Amino acid sequence: MAKRPKVSPILKHALEKRTQREVASILDVDVRQVRRWMIGESQPKAPYLALLEKEISPASAVRQSAFQFIDLFAGIGGLRRGFEAMSGECVFTSEWDSHAVRTYEQNFPDGHQVSGDITATEPSAIPDHDILLAGFPCQPFSLAGVSKKNSLGRAHGFLDKTQGTLFFNVVSILKAKKPKAFLLENVKNLRGHDEGRTYEVIRGALHELGYQVEEKVIDSRPWVPQRRERIFLVGFREPVRFSFDEMAIPQRGPSLSAILHSANEEPEGHFTRRERGRTIVDERYTLSDHLWKYLQGYAAKHKAAGNGFGCSVFGGEDVARTLSARYHKDGSEILIAQRGRNPRRLTPRECARLMGFDGPGSKPHVIPATMSDTQAYRQFGNSVVVPIVEELARLMVPRILNPERYRPLPKAQYELLATGT
Numbered sequence: 001m002a003k004r005p006k007v008s009p010i011l012k013h014a015l016e017k018r019t020q021r022e023v024a025s026i027l028d029v030d031v032r033q034v035r036r037w038m039i040g041e042s043q044p045k046a047p048y049l050a051l052l053e054k055e056i057s058p059a060s061a062v063r064q065s066a067f068q069f070i071d072l073f074a075g076i077g078g079l080r081r082g083f084e085a086m087s088g089e090c091v092f093t094s095e096w097d098s099h100a101v102r103t104y105e106q107n108f109p110d111g112h113q114v115s116g117d118i119t120a121t122e123p124s125a126i127p128d129h130d131i132l133l134a135g136f137p138c139q140p141f142s143l144a145g146v147s148k149k150n151s152l153g154r155a156h157g158f159l160d161k162t163q164g165t166l167f168f169n170v171v172s173i174l175k176a177k178k179p180k181a182f183l184l185e186n187v188k189n190l191r192g193h194d195e196g197r198t199y200e201v202i203r204g205a206l207h208e209l210g211y212q213v214e215e216k217v218i219d220s221r222p223w224v225p226q227r228r229e230r231i232f233l234v235g236f237r238e239p240v241r242f243s244f245d246e247m248a249i250p251q252r253g254p255s256l257s258a259i260l261h262s263a264n265e266e267p268e269g270h271f272t273r274r275e276r277g278r279t280i281v282d283e284r285y286t287l288s289d290h291l292w293k294y295l296q297g298y299a300a301k302h303k304a305a306g307n308g309f310g311c312s313v314f315g316g317e318d319v320a321r322t323l324s325a326r327y328h329k330d331g332s333e334i335l336i337a338q339r340g341r342n343p344r345r346l347t348p349r350e351c352a353r354l355m356g357f358d359g360p361g362s363k364p365h366v367i368p369a370t371m372s373d374t375q376a377y378r379q380f381g382n383s384v385v386v387p388i389v390e391e392l393a394r395l396m397v398p399r400i401l402n403p404e405r406y407r408p409l410p411k412a413q414y415e416l417l418a419t420g421t
């Protein structure tokens with residue numbers, strides 16, 4: 001087998017940030033020289049690499065970044081994407097799933113190494129940061145008898161009741177590092193989990209740490225052609241005016257045709273290929289007769305029993321149901337109608353678009369070439385809709401950079417504004 005050419009990681013990193021021409025100009029070499037380095041024909045000498053590192057390294061990014069944040073339960077970095085868009089610098093990441101880490105590292109190659117199990121990390125070892133981001137898994141808390149009242153007593157406080165859960169690890173980090181703000185994301189029914197007790201503990205613990213907490217269930221429908229309701233909790237350490245009502249919400253959401261592969265796009269990996277001058281979706285995504293028959297039978301059985309959806313087939317004008325982490329099993333929650341053939345699943349690239357990872361003007365999300373579809377579907381189904389996070393970052397970041405501007409108004413002034421007098 002032919003040996004793959006070795007390309008310097010510093011050069012690779014530089015070329016993710018700058019064009020070949022810009023790199024050539026920084027180094028004062030011909031652009032053809034940069035190309036030769038890129039294809040591994042020759043290697044840049046040490047002084048060139050040192051100069052590149054100085055000009056385009058993560059260290060220079062630190063100088064330019066407006067704030068620092070950490071990315072917990074990071075998955076493939078949906079939350080990170082939203083905050084990097086506001087010139088934030090991610091200084092710590094925790095994710096223990098090796099497949100997700102592989103995707104994460106290919107999408108964010110310039111940073112620190114991803115740290116694994118968060119329960120094995122000492123909060124004091126985490127770098128200082130301004131904002132903590134976490135899409136933590138939802139777990140039950142056993143909290144017989146906890147009430148707001150006894151949370152005030154140290155021994156039975158909310159904080160004690162969160163011991164042993166992953167949320168506890170978030171609390172410990174907030175307690176140790178005291179970031180200015182946090183954004184937590186979870187499934188909508190976190191609020192109803194364990195008859196509301198889980199949520200009561202979460203809010204109680206955050207308040208006990210001194211954070212002002214706002215929450216909202218947000219549907220992704222205005223941004224992407226998917227109905228996906230998730231709860232977002234935003235907290236600030238200092239009192240600031242913040243309301244989810246200030247979110248700029250697009251008036252009209254796109255339909256599925258906006259994310260489906262089109263006949264004139266570039267083919268990609270095993271997802272699509274070119275046939276008679278058109279790009280078409282690979283057959284592997286079309287359901288076999290056997291599976292399609294089974295799903296139809298299953299759906300009919302559920303319908304007869306009066307239960308919701310068994311499987312859902314959509315056209316280009318429709319809006320999809322929620323993409324789940326189990327989409328890889330049979331794809332039944334989102335199937336795409338095809339003329340004269342059985343329906344098909346979405347390809348992982350279409351899932352990236354459905355989750356807003358690939359949007360106008362954004363760098364396409366990298367799905368590693370060797371990533372199985374099963375893992376890719378799981379990663380997207382677990383993730384967040386990126387433009388929602390971007391919008392929340394747009395509201396949160398100015399409040400941590402310039403809190404004075406957002407101090408709550410004195411009551412009298414507020415009443416004057418409210419009555420318009």
Ligand SMILES: C[S@@+](CC[C@H](N)C(=O)[O-])C[C@H]1O[C@@H](n2cnc3c(N)ncnc32)[C@H](O)[C@@H]1O
Nearest residue numbers: 073074075076078095096097117118135383384
């Ligand atoms: C709901 S997903 C969050 C996805 C993420 N917000 C994104 O944009 O892709 C939760 C993630 O937490 C990770 N996780 C669960 N337990 C963990 C632990 N103890 N340490 C680190 N990561 C963990 C899972 O592997 C999963 O990727």
